[in-house]
Amino acid sequence: xxxxxxxxxxxxxxxxxxxxxxxxxxxxxxxxxxxxxxxxxxxxxxxxxxxxxxxxxxxxxxxxxxxxxxxxxxxxxxxxxxxxxxxxxxxxxxxxxxxxxxxxxxxxxxxxxxxxxxxxxxxxxxxxxxxxxxxxxxxxxxxxxxxxxxxxxxxxxxxxxxxxxxxxxxxxxxxxxxxxxxxxxxxxxxxxxxxxxxxxxxxxxxxxxxxxxxxxxxxxxxxxxxxxxxxxxxxxxxxxxxxxxxxxxxxxxxxxxxxxxxxxxxxx
Amino acid sequence: xxxxxxxxxxxxxxxxxxxxxxxxxxxxxxxxxxxxxxxxxxxxxxxxxxxxxxxxxxxxxxxxxxxxxxxxxxxxxxxxxxxxxxxxxxxxxxxxxxxxxxxxxxxxxxxxxxxxxxxxxxxxxxxxxxxxxxxxxxxxxxxxxxxxxxxxxxxxxxxxxxxxxxxxxxxxxxxxxxxxxxxxxxxxxxxxxxxx
Numbered sequence: 001x002x003x004x005x006x007x008x009x010x011x012x013x014x015x016x017x018x019x020x021x022x023x024x025x026x027x028x029x030x031x032x033x034x035x036x037x038x039x040x041x042x043x044x045x046x047x048x049x050x051x052x053x054x055x056x057x058x059x060x061x062x063x064x065x066x067x068x069x070x071x072x073x074x075x076x077x078x079x080x081x082x083x084x085x086x087x088x089x090x091x092x093x094x095x096x097x098x099x100x101x102x103x104x105x106x107x108x109x110x111x112x113x114x115x116x117x118x119x120x121x122x123x124x125x126x127x128x129x130x131x132x133x134x135x136x137x138x139x140x141x142x143x144x145x146x147x148x149x150x151x152x153x154x155x156x157x158x159x160x161x162x163x164x165x166x167x168x169x170x171x172x173x174x175x176x177x178x179x180x181x182x183x184x185x186x187x188x189x190x191x192x193x194x195x196x197x198x199x200x201x202x203x204x205x206x207x208x209x210x211x212x213x214x215x216x217x218x219x220x221x222x223x224x225x226x227x228x229x230x231x232x233x234x235x236x237x238x239x240x241x242x243x244x245x246x247x248x249x250x251x252x253x254x255x256x257x258x259x260x261x262x263x264x265x266x267x268x
Numbered sequence: 269x270x271x272x273x274x275x276x277x278x279x280x281x282x283x284x285x286x287x288x289x290x291x292x293x294x295x296x297x298x299x300x301x302x303x304x305x306x307x308x309x310x311x312x313x314x315x316x317x318x319x320x321x322x323x324x325x326x327x328x329x330x331x332x333x334x335x336x337x338x339x340x341x342x343x344x345x346x347x348x349x350x351x352x353x354x355x356x357x358x359x360x361x362x363x364x365x366x367x368x369x370x371x372x373x374x375x376x377x378x379x380x381x382x383x384x385x386x387x388x389x390x391x392x393x394x395x396x397x398x399x400x401x402x403x404x405x406x407x408x409x410x411x412x413x414x415x416x417x418x419x420x421x422x423x424x425x426x427x428x429x430x431x432x433x434x435x436x437x438x439x440x441x442x443x444x445x446x447x448x449x450x451x452x453x454x455x456x457x458x459x460x461x462x463x464x
Contacts, residue, residue, distance in 0.1 A: 003336075011331060016347060030359060030361070123429065128428040180287075
């Protein structure tokens, strides 16, 4: 009687009690305090989990802000100044402006300027097409035009227009999702104040670039010569404009023989 | 020494928990979408399997076997493992936050993972001693990790594929899992040949 019924019940009860007691004690003595600031900060963040701040998501950024002092409050690009101000208010630190960035597509190879070398019938995504002989375009650096960037954009700010991704600068919040998605790494995040950029990312020699695309940079260095501040530089057959020194004078845009250098209209 | 290697190789390759015994299939399908989460889950399972083997052994040996209560194995092991995993989570959170961060989200998932319970029950069934139990736990965990890593690679390849509508999502995943499992059938008899 005792060994068949009472003992098993006793043993199970004792084990359960022991485990429960151990857990209760552990929870009491090894509790880790959660910061009340975390919830407040998490609330003012936009919650897009885009990762523009450099953390894994809004939760991670809020945790870092609440936990360690000295982390910049202006890292949330989609939230902009408003979010930065709210976070600063919660933490009681000085408010700092958000450096706004926006996406710019470094390819101008639209359907008029370049052509396809194959009729691609595979899965209709850029990443799949790019693994198939470096994509369907004549230029292996070109925008693939299936819109992987369009699919990830949460703000409807990027579209495929005439075969090439085009950013709607008014809607772009600068979260950088498209920039991480593009298999050819064509989308660059540049300061929003800088409106002139090079719409090409081909490091091929000028003669070859000219053969495959009418809008490509051929590395002629004309932009270098006309730039008053030395912001335009040609390295490895490709022009680049340093946003820190560029004054948006657009001299390079006018000088560019192929139209590889483009610009957005200046904000009034 | 030979016996330990035999247990290890057999637990990792021949009797792979996911691919040969079909235990722990739920996390295997659920968390294998990305390589880093697959590795995290695999490591967490390995860790818990080793610890569970170590914890359940004395309870079985000195409590259940002593009083002839081996029919209580399953329920006692579930209780002990669940409590233990919770305890590990609390301790990790307090003392090793870095490890808690990388394993943390997976630990609660493992509480009721049948693979962990399976390891402890198999230890008892095969009447392993303490060291053999731990080695079996480690082997089973590493086998789980291997299966997760392999399968996450397969799934990443599937993302770029044109899959018929009726097979999209879970059906094609199950088909792929069965093919991977089939490939592990090739290890059958390896242990007998290796350690003759």
